[in-house]
């Protein structure tokens with residue numbers, strides 16, 4: 168097991184890589200209450216034996232306030248108090264909701280995560296953004312509050328379906344696009360199957376991505392600067408995700424292609440590199456385009472949290488491995504969205 172400590176404004180976050188779920192009670196000797204979803208619970212029931220566990224329905228459609236209300240109800244039934252430590256065990260949907268519920272229950276109790284999908288391991292569990300969707304509006308309500316720890320037990324991945332492995336690689340490719348050309352080149356050489364079959368390479372890949380995301384977030388916890396770069400592919404991605412019932416990674420993959428096209432049009436991003444991005448997304452089994460309703464997508468995009476009055480902060484690539492934030496007037500963005508459809 169490898170331990171890394173990340174320092175945030177209000178707390179430190181301990182990261183335990185290659186750890187075992189069974190050691191959690193020793194690492195965090197407190198009154199733990201687990202929150203997980205029915206898939207994780209079904210595949211790993213034995214891991215939860217003897218623990219107070221709240222099991223929610225699986226899937227993005229349940230990442231809504233009503234699920235939070237039911238979690239809070241069960242926390243009351245378990246007589247959870249200020250000393251209770253909430254542990255979200257699952258994919259990004261579970262960690263987003265567990266962190267949010269913990270942030271508002273009794274005005275905030277401590278929490279930690281055990282991410283069980285690739286996507287949650289490399290992205291969703293890191294950085295303290297927690298929350299829920301409101302109807303089709305992604306992550307419209309939530310908090311920024313850091314977990315006390317992240318525990319990585321790779322044995323959870325044994326039950327992860329292939330589609331969910333692929334889903335997680337969208338955020339890995341995103342990290343490479345915005346911050347790490349060497350990682351991009353390494354990924355170009357490999358495939359999902361390679362990482363599934365090589366646990367050592369997978370552990371290196373996950374650690375690299377934990378470092379990329381954590382470094383960005385520790386320097387800019389409240390998204391005043393560099394953290395915005397992590398939204399590459401997300402403004403458009405979020406607009407199509409719930410409306411079209413896409414997996415988050417699929418939506419972001421299509422969003423990255425759109426953002427690459429905008430980068431080419433207004434940021435001198437080279438068309439050869441754009442082709443490399445398309446090729447790598449396809450190599451990892453991710454979609455690069457979809458049919459959708461222009462007007463609906465634009466209406467959703469306008470509601471994005473990154474809109475400030477009549478401009479939207481939008482992430483463009485300068486080159487592979489380097490991105491920048493641009494304020495794009497809404498009218499210009501609407502034009503570009505219409506053209507790229």
Ligand SMILES: NC(=O)c1ccc[n+]([C@@H]2O[C@H](COP(=O)([O-])OP(=O)(O)OC[C@H]3O[C@@H](n4cnc5c(N)ncnc54)[C@H](O)[C@@H]3O)[C@@H](O)[C@H]2O)c1
Nearest residue numbers: 206225258259260261283284286287291296323326327415
């Ligand atoms: N907070 C953030 O910074 C952040 C960043 C990126 C994404 N997200 C959010 O994360 C969510 C997507 O995360 P996700 O892709 O992990 O989704 P998810 O939590 O829905 O998990 C995907 C599916 O895999 C199942 N699953 C999870 N672990 C499993 C395991 N070990 N074995 C078998 N099945 C398992 C789940 O039940 C679910 O059906 C989105 O809601 C997105 O908005 C948040």
Ligand SMILES: [Zn+2]
Nearest residue numbers: 290338415419
């Ligand atoms: Zn994402």
